[in-house]
Amino acid sequence: MARILIVHATRSGATADVATILSDGLRGRGHDVDVRDAAESPSPGGYDLAVVGSGIHTGAWYSEALAWLDRHGASGVPVALFNVCLNAAKPEKRDETLGYNAVAAGKAMPVAQESFAGRYVPERVGFFKRLLLRTMQQPAQDHVDPQRIRAWADELDAALVAR
Numbered sequence: 001m002a003r004i005l006i007v008h009a010t011r012s013g014a015t016a017d018v019a020t021i022l023s024d025g026l027r028g029r030g031h032d033v034d035v036r037d038a039a040e041s042p043s044p045g046g047y048d049l050a051v052v053g054s055g056i057h058t059g060a061w062y063s064e065a066l067a068w069l070d071r072h073g074a075s076g077v078p079v080a081l082f083n084v085c086l087n088a089a090k091p092e093k094r095d096e097t098l099g100y101n102a103v104a105a106g107k108a109m110p111v112a113q114e115s116f117a118g119r120y121v122p123e124r125v126g127f128f129k130r131l132l133l134r135t136m137q138q139p140a141q142d143h144v145d146p147q148r149i150r151a152w153a154d155e156l157d158a159a160l161v162a163r
Contacts, residue, residue, distance in 0.1 A: 025153025
């Protein structure tokens with residue numbers, strides 16, 4: 001089967017958790033998967049697919065994920081993109097949350113894109129984000145949906161098999 005690199009950027013851990021669930025789903029399909037932090041800037045050399053994910057802050061990807069795409073997005077290895085944000089928990093915001101991938105998609109020609117709902121755990125975010133979310137009256141919440149993440153793993157697997 002395929003060798004897959006999953007690269008993620010996270011602040012509070014939700015994107016890393018999504019990357020782990022995604023990797024488990026792909027491994028279950030027989031793929032060899034490595035999960036790495038984007039800040040390490042792992043090379044996609046030798047992989048059949050690079051899946052790049054980022055948490056979202058005020059509608060934007062984290063800088064280390066974008067830097068990874070700047071460095072490796074045109075390497076010739078197919079790229080799939082995902083983001084993790086609280087807005088993705090609202091079906092009516094689907095187009096908006098997929099739109100958060102636009103800048104990242106401009107750095108690579110993605111073969112697939114997705115947006116997953118995340119979580120807000122006040123103890124795991126910085127003071128200013130906590131203050132912003134408190135001002136917006138956002139309670140602690142967890143919308144990470146392992147079933148939906150595994151379903152995307154199945155879609156990526158089908159795309160790899162079809163190649």
